[in-house]
Amino acid sequence: MASEQKIRQVLDLLTVAPAAQAESLRAVHPPAAREHSKSLRDLILLQDNIVGVGISEKISKGKKVNKLALTFYVEKKIPLQDLRASDAIPPTVPESISGKTAIPTDVVVVGKIRPQGDPFITRHPVQPGFSIGHKNITAGTLGAVVMKGKDIFLLSNSHVFADSGLGKKGDAILYPGPADGGIDPADRVAILEKFHPFVNTLKFVNEVDCAIARPTAAGLAKINRQIKDLGLPKGTIKAKRGMKIVKVGRTTRKTIGEIKDVNFRTQITYEGIGKIGFLEQIFCTRYSEGGDSGALVLDQATGKAVGLHFAGSEEGSMCNPIDTVLKHMGVKLVLKDNVGAVKKALAKKKAAVKKKAPKKS
Amino acid sequence: MATEKEANLARDQHADSLAELGAHSIGVDEFEHEGKKTFGVVAYVEQGSAGFPTHLSIRSGKKETQVPLLTKIASPFKPE
Numbered sequence: 001m002a003s004e005q006k007i008r009q010v011l012d013l014l015t016v017a018p019a020a021q022a023e024s025l026r027a028v029h030p031p032a033a034r035e036h037s038k039s040l041r042d043l044i045l046l047q048d049n050i051v052g053v054g055i056s057e058k059i060s061k062g063k064k065v066n067k068l069a070l071t072f073y074v075e076k077k078i079p080l081q082d083l084r085a086s087d088a089i090p091p092t093v094p095e096s097i098s099g100k101t102a103i104p105t106d107v108v109v110v111g112k113i114r115p116q117g118d119p120f121i122t123r124h125p126v127q128p129g130f131s132i133g134h135k136n137i138t139a140g141t142l143g144a145v146v147m148k149g150k151d152i153f154l155l156s157n158s159h160v161f162a163d164s165g166l167g168k169k170g171d172a173i174l175y176p177g178p179a180d181g182g183i184d185p186a187d188r189v190a191i192l193e194k195f196h197p198f199v200n201t202l203k204f205v206n207e208v209d210c211a212i213a214r215p216t217a218a219g220l221a222k223i224n225r226q227i228k229d230l231g232l233p234k235g236t237i238k239a240k241r242g243m244k245i246v247k248v249g250r251t252t253r254k255t256i257g258e259i260k261d262v263n264f265r266t267q268i269t270y271e272g273i274g275k276i277g278f279l280e281q282i283f284c285t286r287y288s289e290g291g292d293s294g295a296l297v298l299d300q301a302t303g304k305a306v307g308l309h310f311a312g313s314e315e316g317s318m319c320n321p322i323d324t325v326l327k328h329m330g331v332k333l334v335l336k337d338n339v340g341a342v343k344k345a346l347a348k349k350k351a352a353v354k355k356k357a358p359k360k361s
Numbered sequence: 362m363a364t365e366k367e368a369n370l371a372r373d374q375h376a377d378s379l380a381e382l383g384a385h386s387i388g389v390d391e392f393e394h395e396g397k398k399t400f401g402v403v404a405y406v407e408q409g410s411a412g413f414p415t416h417l418s419i420r421s422g423k424k425e426t427q428v429p430l431l432t433k434i435a436s437p438f439k440p441e
Contacts, residue, residue, distance in 0.1 A: 062409050062434040079393065140441075159440045204376055204387075209440065241365075251441075263369055265376050266386035266405075266438050277380070283388055293441040311438040315386075315405065318438060 002103040007055050007070055010093055010103060014040050015053060032096040039086065040097075047087055049074050051110060058106045069106040077109050111286045111314060119250050119291060120228060121180045126189050126219055128296060129228030129248035131176035132156060134163045134192065135184045139177025141250040141294040143308055144233065145225040146212060146331040150345045152220065153212040153331060154190050156294030157310045161211035162195035164270040169193065173213045177250075179291075189219030196328045204265040204279040209293075209310040210325045220349055225334045227296060229254045230303075233333055236322050237304035239282045244300040247309055249292030256300060257287030257317060264318065268311050281318050282307045288317040296322070305333055362399040363428040365389065371417040371428035372402050379404050379430075382412050385437040394429040401429035407437065 014037060044053055051073050058069035072089050080088060093103040119139075120130045132142040132154070140160030146153050154173070158164055161173055174182030175189040195211035215223060226232055228248050243259045264283035267275050288295070288309055297307040297319045307319025326332060363371070368389040376387050384404035391400050402417055404410075410432035417428045 157440070164440070202380060204380070260390065261388045263372065264386065264388050265372065267380065268438050268440060270440055279376075288441055290439075290441045310440060312441045313436050313438045315433075315435045315438075317441075 001067055002098065002101045004055060004068055006098070006101065007068055007103055010070060010097055011053065011055060013037055013097065014044060032094075036094040036096050040093075043087065043089065044072075049076060049078060051075050056106065056108065058104050059108075067104055069104040071106045071108055073108050073110045075109070075111060077107070109314070119180065120248070120253055121176045121250070123175065123187065124222050125224035126154075126175055126215070126222040127224040127226065127228055129230070129250075129253075131180040131182070131250040131291070132160065132189075132294070133174055133177025133179070133182065134161055134167050135172040135174055135178060136163045136167065137177065138179035139182075139250060139291050141248075141292055141309070142175070143294045143296040144227065144305070145223060145334045146326070146329070147334055147345070148329075148331045150348075151214070152223070152334075152345060152349070153193060153214055153329075154219075155210065155212055155296075155308070155325070155329065155331070155333075157209045157308065158195040158198070158211045159209055159270060159310070160294045161213050162192055164209075164273050165195060165197050166272055167192050167195070175219070180250075188216060189222065190215045194329060198270070198273060198276045200274055200276065202267055202275055202277050204267075204277040206276050206278045207280060207324050208308075208320045208328050209278075210308055210320060210329055212329050212331060217349075220346065223346065227298075230298060233296065233298055233305040233335060234303040235305070235335055236326070236333065237299050237302055237306055238323070239306050239321060243306065245284060245287070245297050245306060246300045247287060247292070247295045247297045249288060249295035249309065251289045251291035252287070255287040257284040259284050259306075260316065262321075266311070266318065280321065280324070282321060284317050284319070286312065286314070286316050288312045292317075362394070362397055363401060363426060365391075365400045367419060367426050368400040368402055368428050370421070371419045371430075374419055375402070375417045379413070383408070384413075384432075386435075390431075392429075392431055394431070399429055401431055404430060404432045405435045405437075406432055408434070410434075 173190040190213035261283040386405040388403040
């Protein structure tokens with residue numbers, strides 16, 4: 001079995017700067033090694049699908065086989081028959097490079113690796129796309145400003161606003177979320193109004209992970225209804241396989257993806273609650289990371305809302321269908337065509353707040 | 362081979378039994394099966410696929426259709 005040190009030498013050989021590598025090959029490696037290492041180096045450098053290379057324990061048929069491997073991290077798995085021979089990763093490192101001890105290779109799908117900028121954190125304005133959260137959680141994303149009659153609310157997930165249902169009506173919602181420096185009461189911008197309780201079962205029966213919060217007077221005065229970098233949603237639309245989507249979230253900011261499945265079923269573990277089974281979820285290519293929960297997901301072509309992001313894994317990202325969310329919360333999105341009504345409602349609220357405020361002497 | 366509609370129906374009818382076998386998520390996707398492109402059900406599992414069938418049977422009237430089942434090893438989804 002090849003040692004980690006030996007695999008590291010091969011890794012260095014394949015990934016060091018060209019000049020240094022050429023020198024070292026001239027000195028110690030025969031021509032066959034030079035040729036093989038060049039083809040592997042070309043594979044690493046030129047194949048767009050390979051996003052990284054390293055050393056890890058080899059996994060075969062889902063099980064660790066107690067051997068270290070030279071691991072190629074790829075964006076997606078491509079069937080062998082769809083690859084040119086020169087683009088296929090060999091099962092072992094050629095003997096001319098590894099020596100007599102075979103070094104196995106492994107391929108691990110990690111998805112697209114994106115540079116991660118600073119998270120979206122601010123205290124002013126209170127705007128969809130930025131960090132927010134219940135006082136007892138880390139942080140999620142403010143998804144949208146919504147209306148119920150003339151009342152204005154903030155929309156996000158239950159696990160962002162209601163601590164997955166462990167919170168209670170009136171709990172403080174901090175902006176930014178506690179993990180981003182939000183403290184109570186200084187950063188309290190809203191209080192929990194309503195959440196949809198989970199049915200605690202492994203059966204696929206839950207439809208949504210959503211909650212709304214009522215802005216405080218101070219929160220209300222700071223609201224900007226436009227989703228950061230996206231503007232106002234232009235309505236809602238039913239999800240379709242193949243639809244290109246876009247969202248702005250606290251962690252990965254503006255990202256795009258594609259809907260793969262509109263009736264996805266999954267069991268998700270919520271801390272302090274247990275495993276919850278969901279049905280009819282929208283499963284997409286990966287567009288998110290932890291902290292993006294609550295982000296509104298829009299159809300890229302029309303700018304209409306399609307879902308409320310809530311979960312993810314290396315396999316992809318997932319959102320609740322937005323119409324189901326709005327139905328459960330009994331609210332409407334603030335859209336371009338009802339923005340006038342919102343402006344009036346906000347002005348009225350702000351005037352009322354001003355009237356209530358004690359006069360300075 | 363199966364259509365997307367048939368694969369969705371197979372998921373509806375077999376989701377609970379697939380969960381009992383250890384699937385944490387159940388999708389429908391287009392993939393290659395026995396050398397041909399087809400829609401089928403994808404069962405996401407944390408560990409091996411032992412015990413999972415290769416096809417799911419659906420019945421519509423007198424017609425019985427076999428929908429391919431693919432198992433995929435993947436970590437469960439998490440709230441983000």
